[in-house]
Amino acid sequence: MELTQFTFFSHLSPELQQFVLTHAHPITVPKNTILFYQGDVCKDILFLTEGNVRLYIQGDGIEEITLYTLKPLEQCVVNTASLVSQNVAIGTAITEGDIKGYLLDHESILSLMAQSPEYLSFMFSLFTVRLASLATLVEDIKFKRLDVRLLEWLTHQEEHRIEMTHEQIAIQLGTSRVVISRLLKDLEHKGKVRLERGAIERL
Secondary structure, eight states, rough: OOGGGGGGGGSSSSHHHHHHHOEEEEEOTTTTTEEEEETTTOEEEEEEEOOOOOEEEEEESSSSEEEEEEOOOOOHHHHHHHHTOOOOOOSEEESOEEEEEEEEEEEHHHHHHHHHHHHHHHHHHHHHHHHHHHHHHHHHHHOOOOHHHHHHHHTTTTSSSSSOHHHHHHHHTOOHHHHHHHHHEEEHHHEEEEEEETTEEEE
């Protein structure tokens, strides 16, 4: 995928299209790389074209809560909010695999925002989607039992065989490995999953 495939790009004037292409810097980043930390002030915005990036928050302890996963042709709202406001990022971004994309610096983003209502619309649509998903996350954590959340999370995975450790799933759901292991064992007894070393098969 290329930068030109972002939905806002085709709505830009030819001059703005050239401006974006001139100022965007292509990057390739390996798996498990921290793009920015919670508390950093972002200097660039990532336009992701390949791979996934996980956004999470971490409290005083070691446990993490995943906010969302950034997919190709999306722009990270945590990244954007920090850059535009020049305030600290509320979460940390880590690559889940090798990624590719483009970086656009602070001044270029502000210029693009000032000249393109279409780009602003693209940005605010992403904020709307993420706010809705974060509201759902808060509601799930507060009101849903963890076993229900785990089963829903497993059901929403694209593949029936999920190659993740219990520790990785615990991080996704904001709990401990011990709790996830116990719940998965219960699901296995109920015939919902089959547990393997480093993987779970959804039945």
